[in-house]
Amino acid sequence: MPVVFAASVDHSAVILSLFVVLAAAKVMAEIFERLRQPAVVGEILAGVIIGPSLLGWVAPSDLISVLAEVGVIFLLFTVGLETKPRDIFQVGGRAVMVGVLGVALPFAAGYFLAMAWDGSTVEALFIGAALVATSVGITARVLGSMGLLDLRTSRIILGAAVIDDILGLIILSLVSSGGQQGTIDTAGIVKTAGAAILFTIIVGLAGSKLLTGLAPRIKRLKLAGPFFNLGLILCLGLSLASMYIGVAAIIGAFLAGMALSESVDGNDKMHRMTGGVTEFLVPFFLVNIGMQLDLSVFRDTNVVVQALLLTLVAVVTKFIGCGIGAWGMKAREMAQIGVGMVPRGEVGIVVAQIGLGLGVISANFFAAVLFMAVATTLIAPPFIKILFAEDIDDDGVPDNIVETDVSEEYSRIG
Amino acid sequence: MPVVFAASVDHSAVILSLFVVLAAAKVMAEIFERLRQPAVVGEILAGVIIGPSLLGWVAPSDLISVLAEVGVIFLLFTVGLETKPRDIFQVGGRAVMVGVLGVALPFAAGYFLAMAWDGSTVEALFIGAALVATSVGITARVLGSMGLLDLRTSRIILGAAVIDDILGLIILSLVSSGGQQGTIDTAGIVKTAGAAILFTIIVGLAGSKLLTGLAPRIKRLKLAGPFFNLGLILCLGLSLASMYIGVAAIIGAFLAGMALSESVDGNDKMHRMTGGVTEFLVPFFLVNIGMQLDLSVFRDTNVVVQALLLTLVAVVTKFIGCGIGAWGMKAREMAQIGVGMVPRGEVGIVVAQIGLGLGVISANFFAAVLFMAVATTLIAPPFIKILFAEDIDDDGVPDNIVETDVSEEYSRIG
Numbered sequence: 001m002p003v004v005f006a007a008s009v010d011h012s013a014v015i016l017s018l019f020v021v022l023a024a025a026k027v028m029a030e031i032f033e034r035l036r037q038p039a040v041v042g043e044i045l046a047g048v049i050i051g052p053s054l055l056g057w058v059a060p061s062d063l064i065s066v067l068a069e070v071g072v073i074f075l076l077f078t079v080g081l082e083t084k085p086r087d088i089f090q091v092g093g094r095a096v097m098v099g100v101l102g103v104a105l106p107f108a109a110g111y112f113l114a115m116a117w118d119g120s121t122v123e124a125l126f127i128g129a130a131l132v133a134t135s136v137g138i139t140a141r142v143l144g145s146m147g148l149l150d151l152r153t154s155r156i157i158l159g160a161a162v163i164d165d166i167l168g169l170i171i172l173s174l175v176s177s178g179g180q181q182g183t184i185d186t187a188g189i190v191k192t193a194g195a196a197i198l199f200t201i202i203v204g205l206a207g208s209k210l211l212t213g214l215a216p217r218i219k220r221l222k223l224a225g226p227f228f229n230l231g232l233i234l235c236l237g238l239s240l241a242s243m244y245i246g247v248a249a250i251i252g253a254f255l256a257g258m259a260l261s262e263s264v265d266g267n268d269k270m271h272r273m274t275g276g277v278t279e280f281l282v283p284f285f286l287v288n289i290g291m292q293l294d295l296s297v298f299r300d301t302n303v304v305v306q307a308l309l310l311t312l313v314a315v316v317t318k319f320i321g322c323g324i325g326a327w328g329m330k331a332r333e334m335a336q337i338g339v340g341m342v343p344r345g346e347v348g349i350v351v352a353q354i355g356l357g358l359g360v361i362s363a364n365f366f367a368a369v370l371f372m373a374v375a376t377t378l379i380a381p382p383f384i385k386i387l388f389a390e391d392i393d394d395d396g397v398p399d400n401i402v403e404t405d406v407s408e409e410y411s412r413i414g
Numbered sequence: 415m416p417v418v419f420a421a422s423v424d425h426s427a428v429i430l431s432l433f434v435v436l437a438a439a440k441v442m443a444e445i446f447e448r449l450r451q452p453a454v455v456g457e458i459l460a461g462v463i464i465g466p467s468l469l470g471w472v473a474p475s476d477l478i479s480v481l482a483e484v485g486v487i488f489l490l491f492t493v494g495l496e497t498k499p500r501d502i503f504q505v506g507g508r509a510v511m512v513g514v515l516g517v518a519l520p521f522a523a524g525y526f527l528a529m530a531w532d533g534s535t536v537e538a539l540f541i542g543a544a545l546v547a548t549s550v551g552i553t554a555r556v557l558g559s560m561g562l563l564d565l566r567t568s569r570i571i572l573g574a575a576v577i578d579d580i581l582g583l584i585i586l587s588l589v590s591s592g593g594q595q596g597t598i599d600t601a602g603i604v605k606t607a608g609a610a611i612l613f614t615i616i617v618g619l620a621g622s623k624l625l626t627g628l629a630p631r632i633k634r635l636k637l638a639g640p641f642f643n644l645g646l647i648l649c650l651g652l653s654l655a656s657m658y659i660g661v662a663a664i665i666g667a668f669l670a671g672m673a674l675s676e677s678v679d680g681n682d683k684m685h686r687m688t689g690g691v692t693e694f695l696v697p698f699f700l701v702n703i704g705m706q707l708d709l710s711v712f713r714d715t716n717v718v719v720q721a722l723l724l725t726l727v728a729v730v731t732k733f734i735g736c737g738i739g740a741w742g743m744k745a746r747e748m749a750q751i752g753v754g755m756v757p758r759g760e761v762g763i764v765v766a767q768i769g770l771g772l773g774v775i776s777a778n779f780f781a782a783v784l785f786m787a788v789a790t791t792l793i794a795p796p797f798i799k800i801l802f803a804e805d806i807d808d809d810g811v812p813d814n815i816v817e818t819d820v821s822e823e824y825s826r827i828g
Contacts, residue, residue, distance in 0.1 A: 011480070011483050011657070011663070012654065012657040012658065012663075014480050014483070015483070015484075015487075015650060015653055015654050015657065015663060016654055018484070018650055019647070019650040019651055019654055022646055022647055022650060023647045023650075023651070026637060026643050026646075026647060029637060030635060030636055030637050033636035033637065034636055039637075062476075062477075063476075063477075063480060066425070066428050066477060069425050069428070069429070070429075070432070073429075145638070221444060222444055222447035222448055223440060223443060223444050223447065223453075224559070224693065225689070225690075225693055228690060228693060229440050229693060232436055232440075232693075232694060233433070233436055233437050233440060236429060236432055236433040236436060236437075237433055237437070239429055240426065240429050240430055240433050243425070243426040243429065244426065249425070249426075249429060269686055272683055272686035272687050272690065273686055273687070273689055273690030273693065274690060275639070275687055275690065276639075276642060276686065276687030276688060276689065276690030276691045277690045277691055277694050279638065279639055279642060279643060279646070279687065280646060280691050
């Protein structure tokens, strides 16, 4: 019997859920833009509203989770396209400081907090690990929408997020191998971490040079939109490579964008084509985060207290850790970097899920981590907007004119 | 317990299959463009090569089938964006003739051929139905890539494809209600057909006027790329509506694009953003068609003979039926319309699948229909390219310059 179209998919149900997610996200984005609030917050709240917690119109599904993953991959690819490698290398040392301190403090705080709540050691290690990883997509989306991705502080945040992710990978490998076998596979972890660091450095250094050299040949491809099509393949290919190495797919996507950034500078067609895919898919990423929040667990006051405390600790330690990492810069810049690293988003959720899967963290802790992940993601964007607003004013352009410029820039980027 | 990210999806496997499908499709498209062959043929062949028949790198899956569906929806949306409603209404009478004759002849021929092969009456009706529906996406993609969507013959093909789809729906309802219950629910079918026709006419007539009137307000939306974002929602919403009514989703997508076509005329940003989504998703549609072909069934010579005969009949009857529908036009135009309607693609496969699901058609007939669907889709594009090539020359632009113009136009369209 020939292989046929998978008959198990109900296409009208699929199109319905795509429609509901997109329409809800775009409506909420529009409302939040009009209230001068970050559109990302509106889109995440759209997920809370249409998700199982409230209306129950759409439930988390394989399809939405896949579209969310591809969406955040494209988002970071787009951000990479706006980021020249030298911009990141110039802030390299600073980014390492921010990344390391922004990982150490939340990890330690999460660990001690969970121990104080009578968690097991492994459990406490997992809670610490869940507090580590920044979800840079959120910050990047907000900064992109303000047209501020080329600020020095934005670059430090992007660089630190890469380092943050690699450190998060190492910590997660440590705690999960500890949680799984009771022993720690040091050699394996060193190997993975080394591969991740090497991959990042090599692609970051050589990728851009290679592609800039190849640009005239790419231009001669017969394919429609040669840079866009090559970008698609490169973005998915490097995302895949970084997943195999063990870091998040978005690192590969960011590196792919960065490698192309010199060649497509000023290539409006490429930016807009990529922007189309991003505008289509990013809502799934944001709505999916919102849908994870199950409000019903908060009937238990203990969970509420745990969740609020964990969120407070997550915000404060990341803010202070990253802020101190930026020591010596202006106070406002330190604050910008600190707040830009606060959102945990999908990454914290994934860590907690692994812990739940291994049976080492309790359902209550899981609910608290989930709340923390969504809450940090909702709290940060308004502060990012406020703290970075001055950088728009610094150009000497009055507020009302800037508004239009920003939305123009926004549409180009995202 | 809170609802969590669906843990059943292996994200690296998902990204891997996206990567393989896209890379294979784009490489084959590039090769075929260089050989001056239609890129669509290359992309369908990419599906045959990487699919279960040959390399087995990727198998048809729910994910790919969903992306394929969304891909063809966006493709028809893009085509709609290039099509003003008056362009279609001007050729309305002609399109009805082409659609009706292009349905009647293949249906009758398929029926009698299957009867002659000792098929049951229901089986023969299904084979007839599978021969009916044109997959207009293929032709639209080829004509779009040549920049010829605004030709009169192109518009007749698009209009006829809409009529073709509605007639196909009616025939399918007839034969499946016959196959299922042995009796025919005439009232139900009349209701469905009436709803489909009304929907098409109302959206076709009123949609464009409504949106053109709203355009100044759409422009004032705070959303980035307001027309693109509204287009996304409209495209999915009308696709959904047409699925509920019973016609193919692509009819709704095409109408959505057409409704927006006046408002976004010359809106380069909108076209490019849509083009990005199309370039990303259409390969899944094409590769998915190619993947359906299971070459191993053709070890049985009977199946080979059946498949070849069915393909021959499918090509000849559609070509003649539609050609005669265009009676009175130039011979070349009649041929253009005839060949433009030949591809059956995914539609024929879906009909055969329903018959297989109802247990009324044999595995051999199914294999033959599958072959016919893929073969007609592969055969038509080179002839479309040849028959329409003169329309490029008619502009008086030399061949070599046209090549560049065409690829520029191609990239704008999708």
